[in-house]
Amino acid sequence: MTLYHADWAWLGGEEVAARTLIEIDGERIAAVRAGVDRPAGAARLAGVTLPGLANAHSHAFHRALRGRAQRSGGSFWTWREDMYEIAARLTPDSYRALARATYAEMALAGVACVGEFHYVHHDAGGARLADPNAFGEALIAAAADAGIRITLLDACYLSGGFGEPLRGLQLRFGDGDAAAWADRVSDLRGSTHARIGAAIHSVRAVPAAQIGLVAAWAREREAPLHFHLSEQPAENEACRTAHGRTPAELLDEHGALGGRSCAVHATHLSDGDVALLGGSATATCMCPTTERDLADGIGRARALSDAGSALCVGSDSHAVIDLFEEARAVELDERLASGQRGHWSAAGLLRAATAGGHAALGWPEAGRIEPGALADLTTVGLDSVRLAGARPRTMLEAVLFGASAPDVTEVVVGGRRIVAGGRHLLVEDVPRALDAAIAEVIP
Amino acid sequence: MTLYHADWAWLGGEEVAARTLIEIDGERIAAVRAGVDRPAGAARLAGVTLPGLANAHSHAFHRALRGRAQRSGGSFWTWREDMYEIAARLTPDSYRALARATYAEMALAGVACVGEFHYVHHDAGGARLADPNAFGEALIAAAADAGIRITLLDACYLSGGFGEPLRGLQLRFGDGDAAAWADRVSDLRGSTHARIGAAIHSVRAVPAAQIGLVAAWAREREAPLHFHLSEQPAENEACRTAHGRTPAELLDEHGALGGRSCAVHATHLSDGDVALLGGSATATCMCPTTERDLADGIGRARALSDAGSALCVGSDSHAVIDLFEEARAVELDERLASGQRGHWSAAGLLRAATAGGHAALGWPEAGRIEPGALADLTTVGLDSVRLAGARPRTMLEAVLFGASAPDVTEVVVGGRRIVAGGRHLLVEDVPRALDAAIAEVIP
Numbered sequence: 001m002t003l004y005h006a007d008w009a010w011l012g013g014e015e016v017a018a019r020t021l022i023e024i025d026g027e028r029i030a031a032v033r034a035g036v037d038r039p040a041g042a043a044r045l046a047g048v049t050l051p052g053l054a055n056a057h058s059h060a061f062h063r064a065l066r067g068r069a070q071r072s073g074g075s076f077w078t079w080r081e082d083m084y085e086i087a088a089r090l091t092p093d094s095y096r097a098l099a100r101a102t103y104a105e106m107a108l109a110g111v112a113c114v115g116e117f118h119y120v121h122h123d124a125g126g127a128r129l130a131d132p133n134a135f136g137e138a139l140i141a142a143a144a145d146a147g148i149r150i151t152l153l154d155a156c157y158l159s160g161g162f163g164e165p166l167r168g169l170q171l172r173f174g175d176g177d178a179a180a181w182a183d184r185v186s187d188l189r190g191s192t193h194a195r196i197g198a199a200i201h202s203v204r205a206v207p208a209a210q211i212g213l214v215a216a217w218a219r220e221r222e223a224p225l226h227f228h229l230s231e232q233p234a235e236n237e238a239c240r241t242a243h244g245r246t247p248a249e250l251l252d253e254h255g256a257l258g259g260r261s262c263a264v265h266a267t268h269l270s271d272g273d274v275a276l277l278g279g280s281a282t283a284t285c286m287c288p289t290t291e292r293d294l295a296d297g298i299g300r301a302r303a304l305s306d307a308g309s310a311l312c313v314g315s316d317s318h319a320v321i322d323l324f325e326e327a328r329a330v331e332l333d334e335r336l337a338s339g340q341r342g343h344w345s346a347a348g349l350l351r352a353a354t355a356g357g358h359a360a361l362g363w364p365e366a367g368r369i370e371p372g373a374l375a376d377l378t379t380v381g382l383d384s385v386r387l388a389g390a391r392p393r394t395m396l397e398a399v400l401f402g403a404s405a406p407d408v409t410e411v412v413v414g415g416r417r418i419v420a421g422g423r424h425l426l427v428e429d430v431p432r433a434l435d436a437a438i439a440e441v442i443p
Numbered sequence: 444m445t446l447y448h449a450d451w452a453w454l455g456g457e458e459v460a461a462r463t464l465i466e467i468d469g470e471r472i473a474a475v476r477a478g479v480d481r482p483a484g485a486a487r488l489a490g491v492t493l494p495g496l497a498n499a500h501s502h503a504f505h506r507a508l509r510g511r512a513q514r515s516g517g518s519f520w521t522w523r524e525d526m527y528e529i530a531a532r533l534t535p536d537s538y539r540a541l542a543r544a545t546y547a548e549m550a551l552a553g554v555a556c557v558g559e560f561h562y563v564h565h566d567a568g569g570a571r572l573a574d575p576n577a578f579g580e581a582l583i584a585a586a587a588d589a590g591i592r593i594t595l596l597d598a599c600y601l602s603g604g605f606g607e608p609l610r611g612l613q614l615r616f617g618d619g620d621a622a623a624w625a626d627r628v629s630d631l632r633g634s635t636h637a638r639i640g641a642a643i644h645s646v647r648a649v650p651a652a653q654i655g656l657v658a659a660w661a662r663e664r665e666a667p668l669h670f671h672l673s674e675q676p677a678e679n680e681a682c683r684t685a686h687g688r689t690p691a692e693l694l695d696e697h698g699a700l701g702g703r704s705c706a707v708h709a710t711h712l713s714d715g716d717v718a719l720l721g722g723s724a725t726a727t728c729m730c731p732t733t734e735r736d737l738a739d740g741i742g743r744a745r746a747l748s749d750a751g752s753a754l755c756v757g758s759d760s761h762a763v764i765d766l767f768e769e770a771r772a773v774e775l776d777e778r779l780a781s782g783q784r785g786h787w788s789a790a791g792l793l794r795a796a797t798a799g800g801h802a803a804l805g806w807p808e809a810g811r812i813e814p815g816a817l818a819d820l821t822t823v824g825l826d827s828v829r830l831a832g833a834r835p836r837t838m839l840e841a842v843l844f845g846a847s848a849p850d851v852t853e854v855v856v857g858g859r860r861i862v863a864g865g866r867h868l869l870v871e872d873v874p875r876a877l878d879a880a881i882a883e884v885i886p
């Protein structure tokens with residue numbers, strides 16, 4: 001039994017609890033008691049302790065683009081060309097190193113679990129590697145290296161647009177058809193720290209006739225199924241031209257919506273799309289810092305939630321890795337769009353960044369500080385200039401709206417301490433690891 | 444002569460210069476040479492050295508609201524009630540302590556100069572204090588305590604709305620009329636680190652007939668003149684109802700626009716307003732994190748700049764104090780509104796956060812690393828996870844889009860080092876100072 005004693009802990013309500021003793025047995029929480037003094041043998045967690053954060057949408061290699069992709073201006077579509085240049089250079093080894101360092105950066109930011117939406121599968125010409133899942137396995141190993149859990153959302157990516165073949169750098173994303181994708185992905189194995197899920201890259205990239213097979217694969221395995229949805233108006237227009245329906249309607253028609261599905265971005269939706277996603281209990285993953293960066297627009301997070309869609313958040317392109325910034329941006333950008341404040345409580349946004357994300361990634365037993373849950377803890381120090389002045393009654397608000405990734409001091413994942421005093425215990429020098437890994441893949 | 448040697452320095456172009464020797468004589472820069480080795484006796488500035496940042500719009504006491512004002516939802520107008528509760532409790536002594544700590548937080552974030560838009564002038568009932576400028580002098584002293592420069596923008600605040608008297612907590616903002624305001628403000632004295640400017644709180648708060656007198660006061664002294672402009676649609680509607688013109692048109696009519704004027708927010712503007720501000724060379728101060736927080740909307744920063752209005756940025760309500768976040772938010776929010784990327788270069792945004800802000804605050808000799816300029820330097824360390832992987836060609840982009848306030852390691856203001864290794868050299872424990880000062884003013 002390992003004992004932690006949190007000065008303050010968020011146990012799921014609208015306020016924090018004082019002096020909370022958390023008993024951990026193996027990888028699970030055995031008991032939680034608030035309002036008790038620290039017994040001998042309990043390690044103090046100074047500050048506010050939250051459940052471990054879940055980063056529900058990641059493309060790990062995009063970390064190498066940080067800063068670089070700001071020079072060129074343009075649009076989502078020209079940004080994609082910059083991104084392809086890096087994708088072209090990845091090998092399983094170089095990607096493992098880059099993902100290890102990127103996941104370590106996430107761990108330092110309080111992330112206990114990542115959803116890796118993974119589409120770089122083959123060699124540069126599109127041929128299978130000797131081990132057809134070498135890339136996916138590299139990502140699973142990278143998460144283990146960094147001490148965090150992963151759901152590998154292996155993406156089916158077959159076409160370069162409606163009725164368009166894959167071209168150039170896209171070739172390495174493609175499996176030919178959904179049956180070949182399923183064959184390959186069925187060989188992937190999870191482990192204690194890793195689960196396997198499916199992804200439909202987008203309705204641009206998976207022809208309508210192939211969507212059902214990917215959805216069926218996920219359904220049979222009770223695995224999460226994620227997809228990029230309506231990130232840009234051009235996707236909606238092309239889908240309507242090709243199929244006479246919106247992307248959400250097309251996915252619904254082919255059985256891709258439901259309680260284990262998650263729509264990423266969901267930016268440009270009709271009222272009917274919102275009703276479809278909410279009514280089917282499809283989750284929504286907002287990635288606001290990326291959606292700002294790529295000029296996507298402001299998604300209808302509140303309307304989706306009201307309709308029945310659970311919210312989670314992701315750092316996606318990793319322009320920044322800071323889930324506090326992602327979570328508050330959901331609220332702040334909705335304020336910009338609506339002229340009103342208070343669409344979400346701080347607790348509601350924290351739920352999105354914890355239990356919401358874990359549920360969408362197929363870890364419903366994580367994201368809460370309660371007996372039986374996976375023992376994931378993220379502690380935010382209160383001794384910075386950013387959080388100075390916080391008081392118990394509004395401490396959740398102070399953290400959610402005022403904290404940044406550097407304020408995370410302690411992280412425990414599945415009972416194992418991976419960050420202490422703001423230092424990663426498994427990856428010795430994370431900035432150096434990032435620097436070296438990025439040098440390998442920059443064109 | 445003091446010598447600093449910067450690994451990298453931004454000297455105003457689109458890229459950084461390597462190995463730059465900066466010679467300082469007193470409070471000014473004497474010489475700058477790029478591409479030279481570090482001589483004996485020169486202190487190394489590791490990372491990227493920028494000119495000191497200018498925070499062009501601050502209400503220091505709002506720092507006490509951080510987090511707290513997120514509980515209640517509502518609108519700009521209900522937020523204002525929360526803010527008034529704190530304003531009601533300020534004394535010159537408690538405000539000096541709070542401003543000292545808040546300015547120290549700014550210094551740690553790389554700020555060399557603050558524009559304090561100051562409107563808490565009198566006692567709670569509106570009567571003059573024994574020293575009628577005790578509050579303004581407290582703010583000037585607080586900036587000295589924290590080692591930064593200040594432009595005290597003393598705000599004329601006479602009415603509670605068009606044709607409405609001041610009420611309740613607003614009474615302490617008011618001088619009765621602009622002549623009495625001018626009498627009081629004329630007694631304020633600048634110093635090496637402080638200059639005096641004027642502010643028209645807004646067209647809501649200064650009756651049209653009084654605007655000209657404030658503008659004339661500033662013009663005679665060649666002092667900056669700032670005003671909140673069209674932050675909320677309700678202000679525009681009320682102004683049109685009362686005067687048949689927009690707030691920008693009203694200010695123009697009464698002589699308040701011009702090359703030493705600065706419009707803060709400038710969110711809801713007509714094309715005609717944009718032409719008026721740009722054509723008169725009135726500067727624009729965007730405060731995007733506050734504008735997000737208060738559900739104001741996205742201002743037309745690019746259009747204003749194209750029309751001739753120089754950009755600067757401010758942290759305003761201090762929901763966060765991070766000028767990198769403010770500067771990138773100008774670009775990112777414009778992306779959300781337009782669907783396009785690349786409205787500003789990283790250098791353009793850095794100019795807004797440095798020379799642009801200093802110019803708007805009446806310090807045209809600051810904000811550039813060049814001979815003759817005030818010796819203000821802000822160094823961003825590159826050894827964090829946030830900036831790991833940055834390369835010289837896109838280092839400005841990495842800093843502008845990836846850095847956060849905690850990445851600032853060194854700050855020199857007017858030749859004096861005030862932050863070293865991320866620690867404030869004048870205010871020993873800034874978080875504790877904030878905590879204590881906030882405890883004094885929280886209702």
